[in-house]
Amino acid sequence: MDTHSNKSSYRLTVLKPDTTYQVKVLTQCLNKLHKTNEAITIRTPEGFPDPPRNLQLTCDSNEDGTVKVSWSPPDNSHGLIREYIVDYSEDEVNDWTSQRSTKNITEVKELQPNMLYRFRVAAVTSRGVGNWTEIKSITPQKALPPPVVKATNISSDSMSFSLSSQTETKYYIVIVYWQFDSHVKESHTYNITQGEFKATNLTAGTVYEMAVWAHTSIGDSPTTLSHYQTRGTQPERPLLKVKALNQTAVECSISIDSAPLVYGVFYATSFLDLYRSPHQVQSTSLSLSVTVDSDEQYLFLARVVSPFLGPPSDYAVVKMIPDERLPPRNLHRVRVGKTQALLKWQPPFDTPDGPLTYVIHVKDVIRKxxxxxxLTTKNNTVEYLLRGLESGGRYSVSVRLRNMTKEASFTLNTVPLPAPEALKILTENDHVFLFWKSLAVQEKGFNESRGYEVHVFDSVTKQTAYLGNTTETYFRISSLLVGHNYTFSVQARCLLGGQLCGEPALLLYNQQTGSREASHRDNHSRDMASVVVPVLFLLVVVVGSGLVALYIRHRRLQNNFTAFANSHYNSRLGSAIFSSGDELGDDDEDAPMISGFSDDVPMVIA
Structure with missing residues (x-):
């Protein structure tokens, strides 16, 4: 039982009477549960016994005015039965006369003949007088035979009987008993006016006890006891889980391997009330919310109530939560970084009257x-910045009020260290060098003494190998195989058995074509390639087309110039004639002429 209190006393309220218990007290602090080996043994006092069973009344034919009364002990005595009390009175008279007996049989004498009397019996413990049996009546000196009961039909969920009596009967009283637990006996009582009776809503594979007696004008007949078992196999017990949501609501979850049925959830504040006068909620859903009256401690059980009354579940105990003991609501993370996280929640109830003090408990799952x-605040929405976390760490965060109440919790994962930037490779004759940018440049909290670790993936053998670690920003790799493609990864060195690592930077390397561009992720490199390759292809096409166009134009100009030179240059005379386009073909003696130069003299044309 959780006391929800820091007081040094507590009252246990859901104990069985006349039972021995061992009690231990554990101390729950904010971050640790302190156990103890000290225990005390207590025994609860006796309780009120259940009513005796199978009350029988018979007349003594040898002596006038004498009635023999017999009964069976109660199912639950809740203690040691000291004696029994037999009450009797004349019919329609409220004054009862008592007679005590230490056995389960006695005789009541000196009764008036031909007068109807009523009888009842109760057991007595140290707690007091228990519940009374059903009332039976009889007229002295008139012995009645018990009724005859015959089973006509028995199925998995019902039983039919025929009832008959040798005397004139007003009606029959039928009590159907059954027992799922060794200490609890349940029953239904029926008043039957005809000679046919059918008991329904029964459970398959269960033994039932039938107690039948006839009520006549001169009294009740002796009881006929018989046992019958329904057909089929008894269903499994349901599994019940309960959880207090607040001071008046309890969440109930039922688990059972059956078809959709109608379930009943029964609850009370004690074991006796749970079976005598429980509160009940019925539902076809396997999960429902039950509203209770107060913030006490409750016992719960669940069972199928239709189309049959199934076996009950085990007991479930729940202690309701007072208003001031509720956990914070809507606890969640708003923003998570590498070394800090912003938390947000609401108080257990809206608009608190005064400032509330919260305790934020942070447990490092990796470093233990x-x-x-x-934090003390009156706000209806609380924000708290949690600092001092570790990159790539995993934390369990819980928030509750300072007075040791229920808590709200969740798991928090911080952002790991980024991958090293600018990862490049330099190829030598028999080895290669990896180079990268120091993480200390972009991460101020990174300590270079932590270093880096290098891994390689061989695409041929499909294996990943650990190459080593270094505190420098370069790493020498040798013994690479010819024809193999490698993927190198560099990341901040992993701590605590590989639980705290940084993001890896990846570099694809092919010994035939050289290295490719480094990337943080394989997905990132593929995305970049899907964009860069089409762009480069279009660029190559455009440049090639331009070169072809320039080459064609150059050849055309060269051919034109060659034809022009051949038509105006006389290689034999070593001279050339140039004129305007209008004067071509005219024999003008004044036309300018360039002459007197040979092949080895540069010719300049302006």
Whole structure:
């Protein structure tokens, strides 16, 4: 039982009477549960016994005015039965006369003949007088035979009987008993006016006890007891789980391997009330919310109630949560970085009257460390910046009020260190060098003494190998095989058995074509390639087309110039004639002429 309190006393309320218990007290602090080996043994006092069973009344034919009364002990005595009390009175008279007996049989004498009397019996423990049996009546000196009961039809969920009596009967009283638990006996009572009776809503594979007696004008006949078992196999017990949501609501979850049925959830504040006068909620859903009256401690059980009354589940105990003991609501993360996280939640109830003090408990799941922080605020929405975290770490965060109440918790994963930038490769004769940019440039909190670790993936053997670690920003790799493609990865060195690592930077390397561009992720490199390759292809096409066009134009100009020179240059005379286009073909003696130069003299044309 969780006390929800820091007081040094507590009252246990859901104990069985006349039962021995061992009690231990554990101390729950903010971040640790302190156990103890000290235990005390207590025994609860006796309780009120259940009513005796199978009350029988018979007349003594040898003596006038004498009635023999017999009964069976109660199913649950809740203690040691000291004696039994037999009450009797004349019909329609409220004054009862008592007679005590230490056995389960006695005789009541000196009764008036031909007068109808009523009888009842109760057991007595140290707690007091228990519940009374059903009332039976009889007229002295008139012995009645018990009724005859015959089973006509028995199925998995019903039983039919025929009832008959040798005397004139007003009606029959039929009590159907069954037992799923060794300490609880359940029953249904029926008043039958005809000679046919059918009991329904029964459970398959269950033994039932039938107690039948006839009510006549001169009294009740002796009881006829018989046992019958329904057909089929008894269903499994359901599994019930309960959880207190607040001071008045309980969440119930039922698990059972059956077809859709109608379930009943029964609850009370004690074991006796749970079977005598429980509260009940019925539902076809396997998950439902039950509203209780107060913030006490409750016992719950669940069972099928239709189309049959199935076996009950085990008990479930729940302690309701008072208003001031509720956990914070809507706890979640708003923003998570490498070394800090912004948390947000709401108080257990809206608009608190005064400032509330919260305890934020942070447990490092990887390093097994724990820290506590306190925050006092009256706000209806609380934000808290959690600092001092580790990159790539995993934390369990819980928030609750300072007075040791229920908590709200979740798991937090911080952002790991980024991948090293500018990863490049330099190829030598028999080895290669990897170069990258230091993480300390972009991450101020990174310590170079942590270093880096290098891995390689061989695409031929499909294996990943660990090459080593270094505190420098370069790494020498040798013994590479010819014809193999490699993928190198560089990341911040992993701590605590590989649980705290940085993001890897990847570099694809082919010994025939050289290295490719480094990338942080394979997905990133593929995405870049899908964009760069088409662009480069279009660029090559455009440049090639331009070169072809320039080459064609150059050849045309060269051919034109050659034809022009051949038509105007006389290689034999070593001279050339140039004129304007209008004067071509005219014999003008004044036309300018360039002459007197040989092949080895440069010719300049302006």
């Amino acid at each position: 460390g724990e820290r506590d922080y306190k």
